[in-house]
Amino acid sequence: MPDFFPLLQTPLLQGPIPLLAAETEASSGEVAPLVLAGVLLSLVVIYLASKVGGEICARINLPPVLGELVGGVVVGVSALHLIVFPESGATAADSMIISLLQSTAGLSPDIAGEVFQAQSEVVSVLAEMGVILLLFEIGLESDLKELIKVGPQAAVVAIVGVVTPFALGTLGLLAIFQMALVPAIFAGAALTATSIGITAKVLSELRQLSTREGQIIIGAAILDDILGIVVLAVVASLAKTGEVKLANVAILIFSAAAFLIGTIVIGRLLAPYFLGVVKEMKTRGELLIAALIVALILSYVGAIIHLEAILGAFAAGLILGETEKRHDLEEQVVPIADVLVPIFFISVGAKTELGVLNPMDPSNREGLIIAAFLVLVAIVGKVVTGFTVFGPEKVNKLAIGFGMIPRGEVGLVFAGVGAASGALSDSLNAAIIVMVIATTFIAPPLLRIAFNQDDGDGDGKSAETVALAADES
Amino acid sequence: MPDFFPLLQTPLLQGPIPLLAAETEASSGEVAPLVLAGVLLSLVVIYLASKVGGEICARINLPPVLGELVGGVVVGVSALHLIVFPESGATAADSMIISLLQSTAGLSPDIAGEVFQAQSEVVSVLAEMGVILLLFEIGLESDLKELIKVGPQAAVVAIVGVVTPFALGTLGLLAIFQMALVPAIFAGAALTATSIGITAKVLSELRQLSTREGQIIIGAAILDDILGIVVLAVVASLAKTGEVKLANVAILIFSAAAFLIGTIVIGRLLAPYFLGVVKEMKTRGELLIAALIVALILSYVGAIIHLEAILGAFAAGLILGETEKRHDLEEQVVPIADVLVPIFFISVGAKTELGVLNPMDPSNREGLIIAAFLVLVAIVGKVVTGFTVFGPEKVNKLAIGFGMIPRGEVGLVFAGVGAASGALSDSLNAAIIVMVIATTFIAPPLLRIAFNQDDGDGDGKSAETVALAADES
Numbered sequence: 001m002p003d004f005f006p007l008l009q010t011p012l013l014q015g016p017i018p019l020l021a022a023e024t025e026a027s028s029g030e031v032a033p034l035v036l037a038g039v040l041l042s043l044v045v046i047y048l049a050s051k052v053g054g055e056i057c058a059r060i061n062l063p064p065v066l067g068e069l070v071g072g073v074v075v076g077v078s079a080l081h082l083i084v085f086p087e088s089g090a091t092a093a094d095s096m097i098i099s100l101l102q103s104t105a106g107l108s109p110d111i112a113g114e115v116f117q118a119q120s121e122v123v124s125v126l127a128e129m130g131v132i133l134l135l136f137e138i139g140l141e142s143d144l145k146e147l148i149k150v151g152p153q154a155a156v157v158a159i160v161g162v163v164t165p166f167a168l169g170t171l172g173l174l175a176i177f178q179m180a181l182v183p184a185i186f187a188g189a190a191l192t193a194t195s196i197g198i199t200a201k202v203l204s205e206l207r208q209l210s211t212r213e214g215q216i217i218i219g220a221a222i223l224d225d226i227l228g229i230v231v232l233a234v235v236a237s238l239a240k241t242g243e244v245k246l247a248n249v250a251i252l253i254f255s256a257a258a259f260l261i262g263t264i265v266i267g268r269l270l271a272p273y274f275l276g277v278v279k280e281m282k283t284r285g286e287l288l289i290a291a292l293i294v295a296l297i298l299s300y301v302g303a304i305i306h307l308e309a310i311l312g313a314f315a316a317g318l319i320l321g322e323t324e325k326r327h328d329l330e331e332q333v334v335p336i337a338d339v340l341v342p343i344f345f346i347s348v349g350a351k352t353e354l355g356v357l358n359p360m361d362p363s364n365r366e367g368l369i370i371a372a373f374l375v376l377v378a379i380v381g382k383v384v385t386g387f388t389v390f391g392p393e394k395v396n397k398l399a400i401g402f403g404m405i406p407r408g409e410v411g412l413v414f415a416g417v418g419a420a421s422g423a424l425s426d427s428l429n430a431a432i433i434v435m436v437i438a439t440t441f442i443a444p445p446l447l448r449i450a451f452n453q454d455d456g457d458g459d460g461k462s463a464e465t466v467a468l469a470a471d472e473s
Numbered sequence: 474m475p476d477f478f479p480l481l482q483t484p485l486l487q488g489p490i491p492l493l494a495a496e497t498e499a500s501s502g503e504v505a506p507l508v509l510a511g512v513l514l515s516l517v518v519i520y521l522a523s524k525v526g527g528e529i530c531a532r533i534n535l536p537p538v539l540g541e542l543v544g545g546v547v548v549g550v551s552a553l554h555l556i557v558f559p560e561s562g563a564t565a566a567d568s569m570i571i572s573l574l575q576s577t578a579g580l581s582p583d584i585a586g587e588v589f590q591a592q593s594e595v596v597s598v599l600a601e602m603g604v605i606l607l608l609f610e611i612g613l614e615s616d617l618k619e620l621i622k623v624g625p626q627a628a629v630v631a632i633v634g635v636v637t638p639f640a641l642g643t644l645g646l647l648a649i650f651q652m653a654l655v656p657a658i659f660a661g662a663a664l665t666a667t668s669i670g671i672t673a674k675v676l677s678e679l680r681q682l683s684t685r686e687g688q689i690i691i692g693a694a695i696l697d698d699i700l701g702i703v704v705l706a707v708v709a710s711l712a713k714t715g716e717v718k719l720a721n722v723a724i725l726i727f728s729a730a731a732f733l734i735g736t737i738v739i740g741r742l743l744a745p746y747f748l749g750v751v752k753e754m755k756t757r758g759e760l761l762i763a764a765l766i767v768a769l770i771l772s773y774v775g776a777i778i779h780l781e782a783i784l785g786a787f788a789a790g791l792i793l794g795e796t797e798k799r800h801d802l803e804e805q806v807v808p809i810a811d812v813l814v815p816i817f818f819i820s821v822g823a824k825t826e827l828g829v830l831n832p833m834d835p836s837n838r839e840g841l842i843i844a845a846f847l848v849l850v851a852i853v854g855k856v857v858t859g860f861t862v863f864g865p866e867k868v869n870k871l872a873i874g875f876g877m878i879p880r881g882e883v884g885l886v887f888a889g890v891g892a893a894s895g896a897l898s899d900s901l902n903a904a905i906i907v908m909v910i911a912t913t914f915i916a917p918p919l920l921r922i923a924f925n926q927d928d929g930d931g932d933g934k935s936a937e938t939v940a941l942a943a944d945e946s
Binding site: 032033035036037039040041043044047048050051054055058059064087104105106118121122124125128129205281282283284285286288289290292293296297299300303304309332333334335336338339342 | 505506508509510512513514516517520521523524527528531532537560577578579591594595597598601602678754755756757758759761762763765766769770772773776777782805806807808809811812815
């Protein structure tokens with residue numbers, strides 16, 4: 001690593017950087033400004049990667065979010081090692097950001113570990129805030145009445161989309177690969193939960209979020225997310241103790257239902273008071289901050305009742321999207337989402353370990369064969385869901401199926417919990433990771449194809465018109 | 474602490490929260506979701522405090538930012554202990570956020586310290602990002618040509634505003650309080666640097682940022698900030714080694730000048746290419762993200778050459794404010810600033826330890842008497858600067874002097890460095906902190922009075938007209 005700023009090697013300039021924070025202790029006085037410098041540098045890398053990746057994909061007619069994921073892979077653990085996380089076993093020595101800080105900002109090796117830990121923590125939380133903002137925005141853009149209308153269809157899509165890949169995956173692993181019952185059930189379970197982030201972002205990019213297809217996908221993905229959490233709780237308890245406590249599962253299902261229905265019912269009752277308070281406020285950012293307070297509280301409640309923060313954010317978006325302030329709020333949320341959401345997608349890409357995909361490494365081969373099977377089941381198991389959609393209106397069934405494909409990080413949580421409990425072999429664990437990578441990266445182009453194809457016939461145009469009409473209203 | 478959610482005490486629900494992040498290790502799998510929950514809760518507290526405080530102040534005709542500072546005091550270390558920081562000696566046991574997480578989210582005591590450390594780190598970095606965004610926004614709203622035009626006047630204001638309080642303070646402490654030379658110089662030095670954040674925010678709230686007075690204050694505060702860093706380097710080296718290395722001071726002054734002039738000259742040359750790239754981009758948020766990349770890079774460079782990140786952010790704002798995209802950019806930066814800036818002001822308030830102001834505690838009394846002297850010098854030493862403004866045009870001299878009063882966090886850095894080096898006695902250290910608190914809280918109402926008074930005569934109206942004309946252009 002060359003010294004970019006030889007001037008900085010003078011003694012005076014290796015002392016603590018006198019940043020604005022009031023540091024009264026010597027050690028934190030050295031660490032805190034370097035953590036900030038590390039975060040600034042990480043954000044530069046993240047934004048550059050997201051825009052370069054996004055722009056390239058936009059030019060070759062692929063969804064920009066796919067470019068962000070690939071950009072994340074390039075700057076992440078599989079290539080440049082700029083954005084790496086301690087959770088995946090990286091240390092300060094693996095982080096190029098830390099090396100850059102050492103050569104440009106005079107970071108001393110003895111506090112490198114502390115700075116790495118803290119700056120990764122900050123980037124992780126910013127990424128989480130990114131997906132929270134994304135789901136808040138998706139909630140705002142969704143139409144509660146339309147969601148309720150498509151509710152039964154979305155529920156069927158969600159349930160079929162959980163049961164089919166689970167059954168196909170578990171039975172296939174038992175029958176074809178002669179696997180034991182618990183690991184087979186675990187891998188089957190990892191095939192169940194759709195990752196709503198990727199799909200929602202692609203739908204938004206294609207301006208298909210407020211179409212009937214879009215709303216069925218979002219509704220199903222939300223229900224699917226809840227089902228995934230329930231499945232995870234069941235499987236994790238099975239792997240740990242060998243039995244399933246039905247009472248706990250019942251509590252989880254009950255609290256999920258109570259949370260979603262409760263927040264929406266209570267939220268609609270309280271919305272007029274919310275607007276009343278906002279109208280009385282005189283300081284800058286009154287609507288945005290008031291709305292964020294609602295979103296953050298519901299995210300917090302979602303997180304602590306062992307659902308997910310993003311479900312709370314989505315519910316908050318849905319409620320506030322029903323108010324007359326919807327368009328003002330959307331306008332103000334867009335720049336914040338633009339700033340935070342790329343941190344999430346780049347992080348997802350950055351955590352992707354492409355090493356497990358290398359067929360030249362003999363230890364990967366068994367995993368890759370199982371992976372091929374899991375990918376097939378993952379795609380088939382979700383594509384069939386589109387064909388369960390009933391009702392008089394014609395919908396783009398293929399788009400719905402494709403929209404449910406990405407497993408994203410939820411699948412990785414399964415792999416992580418499974419590996420930690422010892423239920424999964426290395427090859428099965430790698431196979432699940434490959435399945436998550438493949439479904440995450442394949443879904444955006446498939447979705448685009450499904451909606452573009454659809455543009456040819458009458459259906460697609462009517463969907464487009466609905467979207468435009470909704471945008472204008 | 475009551476259990477708000479008794480349901481959560483069931484065994485299943487005390488396991489790790491399956492949030493979206495891919496956690497493959499058991500321990501980080503437990504910590505990360507709780508850190509996120511802690512940050513969500515902290516943000517709720519911060520936004521509530523900032524809006525309640527801001528709205529109350531707006532109603533009693535005080536600047537809202539004063540309300541945010543007071544709101545910060547209420548939720549901070551002096552009162553509710555919701556927002557506390559390890560740098561000021563707080564532990565997990567002192568944090569009400571951690572107590573809330575223990576009672577609502579099942580945080581176990583053995584990881585409470587880790588969660589507290591990480592969530593404080595995140596809130597601290599978000600606060601720093603807040604002041605970076607604030608200075609970026611101030612840079613965007615500033616007018617480079619006007620700043621250059623008022624440059625000589627701003628330079629005189631800055632230099633007089635550093636020399637006067639330093640000389641009065643040091644000599645007074647030597648003569649009246651019979652203090653030793655080094656502590657007297659240290660306390661004198663702590664009186665020098667204006668905190669730009671508070672003043673810039675008040676100017677923006679009063680719509681006086683683009684007036685001649687506003688631009689002189691901003692220009693002088695920026696120069697003052699650089700002088701303050703130079704003074705800190707000199708005094709810290711004096712306290713540590715008893716001598717001053719002039720070569721190092723020269724390097725610091727040279728790099729500061731080279732950085733500010735260099736970024737602005739090079740930035741103006743590169744601005745057309747920046748606009749060219751942005752025009753070619755097709756993905757969402759192209760202008761905002763491209764601008765943020767510039768701001769983050771300059772902030773990083775500002776931080777690592779031992780100036781401040783905020784100087785880089787201000788320079789980036791100045792350059793981009795010269796382009797034709799200024800108004801689009803301002804519009805998109807506003808919501809982000811609205812979300813991040815309150816985190817900074819609430820943190821400043823939260824770190825304010827009101828205990829040192831209590832005259833009933835005998836150990837505070839000596840400090841309070843010295844403090845009264847320092848506050849007087851701090852105010853007089855800056856108010857005189859307004860009367861040094863020369864030139865044919867009439868300006869509001871009092872407003873300029875008042876605008877330079879707040880010492881904010883820069884003064885606290887002096888107190889921290891001085892206390893760490895052993896140069897300051899406890900009472901002198903407390904006196905500096907009281908001086909910082911007093912100047913920070915007194916400046917916003919004084920500024921408002923100065924500008925309101927001014928509205929009465931012709932001068933003020935012309936200033937107002939300039940501001941409006943600038944807004945419309």
